Amino acid sequence: MTQAPFATHDVLNQSPPFEDVNLFTLDRPLVDAVRAAAGDGAQDELATFGGHWGSAAMAERGRIANENGPKLRLFDAKGFRRDVVEFHPAYHELMAHSAHGGLHNSTWTPDGRLAGGSAEVIRAAKFFIAAQVETGHLCPITMTRAAVGALAIDPALLAAVMPVLGTRSYDPAFAPWPQKRGMTMGMGMTEKQGGTDVRANMTRAEPDGDAYRITGHKWFMSAPMCDAFLVLAQAKGGLTCFFMPRFTPDGRVNEIHFQRLKDKLGNRSNASSEVEFTGAYALRLGEEGRGVPTIIQMVSLTRQDCAIASSGLMRSGLAHALHHARHRSVFQKHLADQPLMRSVLADMALHVEASTALTIRLCHSFDRAPADAGEAARMRLLTPVVKYWTCKSAPGFLYEAMECLGGNGYVEDGILARHYREAPVNAIWEGSGNVMCLDVLRALGREQDAAQAVLAGLAGETAGLSGAAEAVAFIAKALRGGDSERLARAAVERLALLAAAAALNGIHPAHAELFARTRLTDARGDFYGSADLSVEDSRGLLARALPES
Incomplete structure (x- = not known):
């Protein structure tokens, strides 16, 4: 009797495909960010x-x-x-x-x-x-x-x-x-x-x-x-x-x-x-x-899309990782209920929630810029900042998402390997990280008063959040000093974190404080899962990231 191929095993303990889902309504941070931005x-x-x-x-x-x-x-x-x-x-x-x-x-x-x-x-x-x-x-x-x-x-x-x-x-x-x-x-x-x-x-x-x-x-x-x-x-x-x-x-x-x-x-x-x-x-x-001034009208919009796409890729990585962890059992418990994995996923969810809020808030500035000089200045200063941070965050984030799926995340049958290969291009296209930092310095040099007003606005929007006042002081000192180019990456990264905390504070103040405490202070290590998030905080972040069916 000929044995059927693969007759010796059944497929067990695998997560179902993450498909036939609503990528808008399931994403509470996106829904809330759009609402906060008049959408x-x-x-x-x-x-x-x-x-x-x-x-x-x-x-x-x-x-x-x-x-x-x-x-x-x-x-x-x-x-x-x-x-x-x-x-x-x-x-x-x-x-x-x-x-x-x-x-x-x-x-x-x-x-x-x-x-x-x-x-x-x-x-x-x-x-x-x-x-x-x-x-x-x-x-x-x-x-x-x-x-x-x-x-x-x-x-x-x-x-x-x-x-x-x-x-x-x-x-x-x-x-x-x-x-x-x-x-x-x-x-x-x-x-x-x-x-x-x-x-x-x-x-x-x-x-x-x-x-x-x-x-x-x-x-x-x-x-x-x-x-x-x-x-x-x-x-x-x-x-x-x-x-x-x-x-x-x-x-x-x-x-x-x-x-x-x-x-x-x-x-x-x-x-x-x-x-x-x-x-x-x-x-x-x-x-x-006048070729550069002409085409720069195009480049500012393509840079905006690099940031949006990178944020979207990270959101997808989180959703697939969390979906898998809720269905996959290890040591008699679902992965999502294991304290270490829950800490990793919650820290990732916090990053995505802040990235989403920051990106949509930037687009709100694009909407308001024609009639609001303050929003126009915010758009000009923060577009390279947001592109820098979101695009450079995405490859490392997607690596972490792949690891959450183990070997299944590394093979080309799934979407995360493709996301991981896709992510680096957004940091390279339309100006690399160093170019973004130089553009921030140029914006500060050409429109110093307007840029300072933007920074003052961010200080007001983050007042009371952990580490925010110190971040504002560091940014102002680093970008105004004679050694500003050497310190530009540190200052731009800090500015992105501050702007993300500000955007999130207008949507979910409790999560804005979590983000500020774990990013603007020294309360977090180098990798996802090292932030000190309580069990209650983690549950709240994951529930907003992807409601359980």
Whole structure:
């Protein structure tokens, strides 16, 4: 008699899949942060979004898109140059669902003005949720949204683009953007010799009638199948920003030649390329020599999304770890009831709750900045601070979440290994940690009074919290001193912790005090689980993080 394969064992003591859940309503810290940031009117919309993105079908799309990455096709069967990137249908489905949710355009009106209200907060909550399912496809989504900020400098071009970019349709066809139902936009800034120092770029731009011809290369061209790109090149008047479509106005494929796709640690579903321009058609965006100020309107928004995505990844890591620990038994007790594991999970939950509050509070500043000078200053100062802290926190946090699942967390069958590989890119893209610290110093130098007012506001919002007064004094001294660059990382990290405590204090004062006591003082060790949290505190944190079914 032939024995059936795997007949000698049953599958026991394994946690069920964390799917077919509502990624919004189950996340009490997110629900409360959105409410505190004037997003209460969108609760039903976000609950619908959270239920859809928490489905098993969406999780499966994320898995398949990462296991079947993009492929570069330089030529067709007859030898004609094509320069196209092919994606698995699961990737296109993810893009379509994000576009339908407005992740690429909901902060703008159909004519490209700021949508106002709580548009940034509502969109951030959706982006936070989508990042928990599949982060790679969000690269072209965030660049498309952010590009509108730079396009606003050219009202005529913006007016032409918005009827296509402003739809909630995703159109993957390789065709001129004016002919499509919807469009996406990418970005090309980095060159081999310069990296962060874009003023060292060597790509050249020569006038050609009302347009320009671009010749040169980019070491990183994000999302190469986008319909158009914002590109930096050296014109006669200096470094300039250009709008470069995939097709020229007469319908020919533009002279944008991909050399290869990057073989990245993570971000596998998304394509990043090296590219060569051989007289590529482009339109000037802004004045010659004003390339950096023009494109920085885009970069501030993409940095915001790096922080949102990192916070979302950490939230997902916590949810999967806590879900597993509540179902997995070891030594006759569930893991979540073991004192050591409970301490680790509660400490992680406290970090995620503070990160969520901080990120959504920053987006609230983006909403209010046009009408409130104080919020505008807060947005400018804290955007690099929040990106620095959340993005640099995520890899270590996700390692801890993987460890909570043991060997199951380390294998590629689960989502945490993918999250772990995904996390580092947000700290690198759109400015590394050192660049963020330098941007904080620049903000302090250019707008010293406004920045000091922000710091004073944070001091008021954290008054009475453990270690807050000492943190304010350290930040002020470190950032104003003659040795500020050497101390910038320490000061920026402290500023992020202070801002997180302030944001959390407006939502859950008791947890704000826990966060301040364990982060702003010396009451915590180097790793999660070393904070002195009582059994009652731990239970409260975990109940808010993920209600038990």
